[in-house]
Amino acid sequence: MTSAPTWTIAEVAQEFDVTHRTVRHYEDLGLITPERRGTQRVYHRRDRTRxxxxxxxxxxxxxxxxxxxxxxxxxxxxxxxTQLEYVLGQIDERRTDLEQRLRDVQDAIAELGEFEQRCRDDLGRLDHV
Amino acid sequence: MTSAPTWTIAEVAQEFDVTHRTVRHYEDLGLITPERRGTQRVYHRRDRTRxxxxxxxxxxxxxxxxxxxxxxxxxxxxxxxTQLEYVLGQIDERRTDLEQRLRDVQDAIAELGEFEQRCRDDLGRLDHV
DNA sequence: CTTGACGTTGACGTAAACGTAAAGCACTAT
DNA sequence: ATAGTGCTTTACGTTTACGTCAACGTCAAG
Incomplete structure (x- = not known):
């Protein structure tokens, strides 16, 4: 039988391409709460998800x-x-925010596409002469 | 004949819902370069676009x-x-970045949807009893 | 047993993005 | 003339998100 896998701070830091300082900072702010074995931090799958x-x-x-x-x-x-209704309300706020960002990204990509087309037109004119 | 419209710093700040300090900060960083009439800043449509x-x-x-x-x-x-090719290269970098963000937003919205469904199921079970 | 390699807790430093006075000019209204 | 409104620069303060030592614990290897 294989027990649940765990990771050290160095491992998760490397895997997510951040420094151990960053990982500890997130813990200071309460974003992750790794287990402690003595003084050492032990990271579980839940911490990696977070x-x-x-x-x-x-x-x-x-x-x-x-x-x-x-x-x-x-x-x-x-x-x-009451708890569920609160959570559902929060979900709605989050969705509104995310949908704004979705529009922002889509608009930006579209503008970039138009601009690229203009540049390619310019390039074509240079070739043609 | 109507000449090109212009705006004061207070007007653009209010319209974009930022402080005049913010607008000036962007100018300090070279993101916008409004015209000067004497000592006063005069904003054109180009500045608003930016x-x-x-x-x-x-x-x-x-x-x-x-x-x-x-x-x-x-x-x-x-x-x-050479200038055009540089610009086209930059466009491609930007697009790659934006497409990553597009995926991020879409994933986040999808997860939020799944989570909402779970919450609604929980709520249904409460009703049903 | 001491030397690394890796971990730990402070604690101070820093860059970005403004906030917040302070103090002065310019024009208008009374 | 002076009071008010709006704009200006200068300059220090603040928050966020870490970077960067310093100083110390711990455990396996030589």
Whole structure:
């Protein structure tokens, strides 16, 4: 029988291409809470999942504090109706935000495409002469 | 005959929902270069276009310095072949970056949808009992 | 047993992106 | 003439997201 795999701080840092300082910073802000064996940190799959979410959130330009509230949402208690309704409300806010970003990215890609076409036209004119 | 419209710093700031300090900061970094009439700044349509691009870039999480290189690209000289090829190369880099972000946003929205479904299921079970 | 390799906790430093006075010019309105 | 409104520069303050030592613990290898 194989027990659940774990990782050291150096391993997760290398794997996600960040420094150990960064990983510890995220822990300071409460974004990840690795197990402790004595004084050493032990990272589980759950921590890696969270790290992935954090870094994606960062690529999307969210501040770390906001990222924390988002990924905490996934682990929030949903036993009572009021809790569930709160979570569903939060989900809606997040979606609104993300859909704005989706439009932003799509617009930017479209503009880039138009601009590229203009450049290619210019290039064609240079060839033609 | 109507001459080209212009705006004051207060007007553009209000319109884009930023402070005049922010607008001036972007000028300090060379992202916009409004005309001067005496000591006063006069903003033209071109400046507003750039401000829109800047803010969208910010929503996408790009640092201002990178935003500057991007929007400068649109005004870069494209007279010679080498210049055009440079610009086309830059466009490709940008597109690669933006497509990564597109995937990120789409993944995030998808995950949010799955999570919402789980929550709604939980809510249904509460109703059903 | 001591030397690395890797880990730990402070604690201070820094770059980016503005915020926030402070102090002064320019024009208009009373 | 002076008071007010809006714009200007200068300059230090703040927050976020880490970087960068310093100083020390721990465990396997030589």
């Amino acid at each position: 790290l992935g979410l954090i870094l994606r959130g960062k690529r999307l330009g969210f501040p770390l504090e906001e990222i924390r509230t988002i990924i905490d949402l996934f682990d929030a208690p949903r036993g009572r109706r | 401000l829109g691009l800047i803010l969208r870039g910010k929503r996408l999480g790009f640092p201002l310095e990178e935003i500057r290189t991007i929007i400068d690209l649109f005004d870069a000289p494209r007279g010679r072949r």
